[in-house]
Amino acid sequence: MTLIDPARAPSIAVVGGGIAGMSAACALVDQGARVLVFDKGRGPGGRTSTRRRDDLRFDHGAQYFTARDERFERAVARWVDAGVASPWRGRIGQVTNPGVIEEKPSARVRYVGVPGMNAVVRHLASSLGSRGEVRFGVRVTAAVLVEGRWLLKGDRNADLGTFDALIVALPAPQAAVVLNDAPGLFEQALAIPMLPCWSVMASFDRRLPVESDGIFVNMESGTGDAQLSWVARDSSKPQRPPGEAWVLHGSPGWSEANIERDPREVAEALLVAFFRAVGISAETPSTLDAHRWRFANAEPRTSEGCLFDRQRLLAACGDWANGGRVEGAYLSGVQAAECMISEMLRRAQEQPTSSRPWPR
Ligand SMILES: Cc1cc2nc3c(=O)[nH]c(=O)nc-3n(C[C@H](O)[C@H](O)[C@H](O)COP(=O)(O)OP(=O)(O)OC[C@H]3O[C@@H](n4cnc5c(N)ncnc54)[C@H](O)[C@@H]3O)c2cc1C
Incomplete structure (x- = not known):
């Protein structure tokens, strides 16, 4: 009615x-x-x-969602029933010092859209x-x-x-x-006002030696290591195509300072920051793209x-x-x-x- x-x-x-x-x-x-x-x-x-890029998919905006409010919980349950959302059970970590990844468990379920956000x-x-x-x-x-x-x-x-x-x-x-x-x-x-975010999409021919699937990057600002805020192995999310696909998000401050920069340069800079943050040696990506979100989050x-x-x-x-x-x-x-x-x-x-x- x-x-x-x-x-x-x-x-x-x-x-x-x-x-x-x-x-x-x-x-x-x-x-x-x-x-x-x-x-x-x-x-x-x-x-x-x-x-989409070749056979891969990248969630280059929102990474996942959580539900705190009962009405939203009910909506999420309907989406799960309809087969358009699913829990993401990836291993989540955090980095505050380059190369040192700590586990960051959370009681909240992280959901993602399937087969893409x-x-x-x-x-x-x-x-x-x-x-x-x-x-x-x-x-x-x-x-x-x-x-x-x-x-x-x-x-x-x-x-x-x-x-x-x-x-x-x-x-x-x-x-x-x-x-x-x-x-x-x-x-x-x-x-x-809304803060910008540069989002980089990188794929690799082989699995990178990183155990975590999603990592909050909280480096101290002013150290030159504060370029990133989050990195995720997108291919670890449910119903994604096989492959090694990563999304790297620039921190709000770095994104704002570099907002008019050439996307290719941004992608390369954040890729270098990524390898340093997770403590692995550089690998050549098979694909590398960047997307500029001018209005990513309100603050x-x-x-x-x-x-x-x-x-x-x-x-x-x-x-x-x-x-x-x-x-x-x-x-x-x-x-x-x-x-x-x-x-x-x-x-x-x-x-x-x-x-x-x-x-x-
Ligand atoms: C990089 C990034 C990472 C994020 N990570 C997370 C996360 O992990 N978890 C989380 O919960 N949230 C996250 N968010 C935030 C989340 O994506 C947003 O809060 C949410 O998607 C906002 O939805 P919305 O409908 O308000 O706005 P939008 O999704 O921005 O929708 C606005 C729509 O308006 C359209 N539009 C704009 N101008 C016009 C116009 N003049 N005429 C017609 N159409 C127009 C656009 O095309 C767009 O589709 C992230 C956002 C970004 C950018």
């Missing part, structure tokens, strides 16, 4: 099809709304993307059903309020349609650009859940609005959808005879 009468279903645009946008879209269609998701990317995932968002997109649609490769450049409805604009001023309500599910600095017509939310989003984050402008039927959500990480992003999207639905129902109850389900 949906809360909204499908015959009078409002149309809602979601800008951004990462985990936050997709969880919002799913929650909205579950309650009877019609939803159109726009994402500028070529495929699903956002920062939970997976990149992007499987979860892909699954959410495919479960939208007939009331929802995702358009990839479409960048939204502006949202303008025209006679109480949201008109979306794309590249070359393309008209992307008009909607009763809008959910913006982008990293905060990108959200601010789209929220230009909503001063309150625009300023709040603009006030949240500091807020934990309001989402931003909501009741009057304009506008919400902004994402990891930055809810404590960070995949879990925060997912729950932020759900909360944005709940705010929107309850406001629409309130309006419908106040003016039950209106021809619009969302009277203004």
Whole structure:
């Protein structure tokens, strides 16, 4: 049973099809709304993307997710049942001195998407059903309020349609650009800086002599050893193709200082730092690529859940609005959808005879 009468279903645009946008879209269609998701990317995932290189796969954004909140635990259980997520039982360590890897056990289960991190968002997109649609490769450049409805604009001023309500599910600095017509939310989003991260993907012809599969790198800053924050043998995750695939993440400080550097140079620099951190001699990789995440993580984050402008039927959500990480992003999207639905129902109850389900 949906809360909204499908015959009078409002149309809602979601800008951004990462985990936050997709969880919002799913929650909205579950309650009877019609939803159109726009994402500028070529495929699903956002920062939970997976990149293919030859026969290998690299999770070059989010590495894994944990569940603390009961609602997220239930969502993860559904994804495991659906075969799109699985626990990752890799050996996790930490390095504070070059070449010395200590075990870092954790009571929390680490989950990954299978066969790649992007499987979860892909699954959410495919479960939208007939009331929802995702358009990839479409960048939204502006949202303008025209006679109480949201008109979306794309590249070359393309008209992307008009909607009763809008959910913006982008990293905060990108959200601010789209929220230009909503001063309150625009300023709040603009006030949240996000740190970059260089991500390097390297494969090797043989298994490297490193016992751990995921390693937090916490070298003292200022020593010249603080280039990395995390390295992982991606090929140790469940349902990955055979091979030796590693992902290396630059530390926030190093990534920021080197943000405009040539990707090839970055890949080589972080590879050298990797060999030194794990204490093995250099090996020539069979493939080596780098990806620049300009907006990887919010610092500091807020934990309001989402931003909501009741009057304009506008919400902004994402990891930055809810404590960070995949879990925060997912729950932020759900909360944005709940705010929107309850406001629409309130309006419908106040003016039950209106021809619009969302009277203004
Ligand atoms: C390198 C890295 C490592 C991480 N590691 C972890 C980890 O191990 N565990 C964890 O829990 N979290 C991790 N995170 C954080 C996690 O990935 C994010 O918290 C989460 O994926 C954010 O989801 P989101 O939906 O809020 O944003 P996003 O995933 O960024 O989604 C936003 C979407 O909007 C689209 N978009 C942007 N601008 C526009 C526009 N103008 N028009 C249309 N579409 C647009 C983008 O293509 C993207 O798909 C990591 C992030 C990075 C970058």
